[in-house]
Amino acid sequence: MFLTCFYRRVRPPAKRGHPAIENPVFSESIHDPTNPVVQQFPLQYIQNATENYKTLIGEGGFGVVYKGVLPHGQEVAVKVRSSSSTQGTREFNNELRILSTIQHDNLVPLLGYCCENDQQILVYPFMSNGSLQDRLYGEAAKRKVLDWPTRLSIALGAAKGLMYLHNFAGRCIIHRDVKSSNILLDHSMIGKVTDFGFSKYAPQEGDSGASLEVRGTAGYLDPEYYSTQQLSAKSDVFSFGVVLLEIVTGREPLNIHRPRNEWSLVEWAKPFIRESRIEEIVDPTIKSQYHSESMWRVVEAALACTEPFATFRPSMSDIVRELEDALIIENNASEYMRSIESTGGSNRFLSVERKMLAPASTTGEPALNYCPIPR
Structure with missing residues (x-):
């Protein structure tokens, strides 16, 4: 939960030899037609992209993050689970499951993953301006x-x-x-x-x-x-x-x-x-x-x-x-x-005094009280 990764969002074309994942554990989520293609990368492909994990850019509870470059030139952040991480496998599976289901311009997407030789690796676009x-x-x-x-x-x-x-x-x-x-x-x-x-x-x-x-x-x-x-x-x-x-x-x-x-x-x-x-x-x-x-x-x-x-x-x-x-x-x-x-007046403001519960809205969310407060 303390890991920070830096990515840059660029959606790559699908590459031959690195097919979309066909893992039965995640197949229901991944085959949603609205999803981006999440690829399964061979370990050698990851090692080549990172020049054998040359550039460390972050680390945390899950493991370490390296910067890499894919063959077509896209910069990526490669998150590698540490062997000493107690929550690593659970986090890896959870992130893969969630990110294979969702897609939004304000969420960092998952480009691919690797499960080989007991390695668990996630690959994201590199975010050039950090956090x-x-x-x-x-x-x-x-x-x-x-x-x-x-x-x-x-x-x-x-x-x-x-x-x-x-x-x-x-x-x-x-x-x-x-x-x-x-x-x-x-x-x-x-x-x-x-x-x-x-x-x-x-x-x-x-x-x-x-x-x-x-x-x-x-x-x-x-x-x-x-x-x-x-x-x-x-x-x-x-x-x-x-x-x-x-x-x-x-x-x-x-x-x-x-x-x-x-x-x-x-x-x-x-x-x-x-x-x-x-x-x-x-x-x-x-x-x-x-x-x-x-x-x-x-x-x-x-x-x-x-x-x-x-x-x-x-x-x-x-x-x-x-x-x-x-x-x-x-x-x-x-x-x-x-x-x-x-x-002759102000627009609405969020009330900072909530002494009474606002009436519930039809969506189930409590309605907000809006009123100006002294400036």
Whole structure:
């Protein structure tokens, strides 16, 4: 769950000699006609592509990631399971099963896999701009100042990827490890969600709903999921709210080297938002370089996502709409202000005070209360 891979999305043509996988364990998912072709690669092919695993670009609980180049020139990230990984086989099978079923522009796709000589290897497009975490507060060599419109665009892309998972035809898919290191950036700085090793289908009617193993990363983990072991899509929503706060503040979600009241990003940021003092938490590198209305949309969305009780959190569809509005406002600030002046009021905002449960919608999601808060 701690593995970070860097890919670049390019969909390759099918190659002779490397047919689409025909594994009976995964055949039901893979033969969905809407899926990209997932190829089974021989081990020698992987070794040639990576020059015998020459360039290490990441490592984590699953294993290590190497950079490679396929014969037709496509750069790839090759994730190799470590022999010492206790969860490796389960994660490998889960990722293969999930990624052979889904396809979306804001999800890092699977190009192929290899199971040979006890090796378990997954191959993805290489993402040339690393992860969102790298760009916000990673190693100095990987860090780069992101302006506010770029941050908004990345957040919107990742939100669309999660919305696709949660509304997947047939059955909702819950990622279970949403975090900034699992949002990768392609050559155009488009945000794409990755790492589906812990992903699960949402419990259906008749299921207990209990998750025997709570999965996630400290600082991002939904407190209600942790305490009840009841898994739902709203757990991803909580984690994404933490990511939004990272994007706003440029801070990591958990840092015990800060003063005690700043260890948790969520708990540190919430009072500032509720007291309308968001300028005090905004990343200093983008101070005075954003439209305040656009910023408010995002911090209010983050606050709603990180509500302690899942029933009060919005859906990813709601968050996508808010982020779309925020990006429109940011990119058309002057036109937006003229429209506000002409109507004599503000557009809608996410309410940050949820003292009563909103009426349930027809879709089963609790409706959101929208109202302006003091600025």
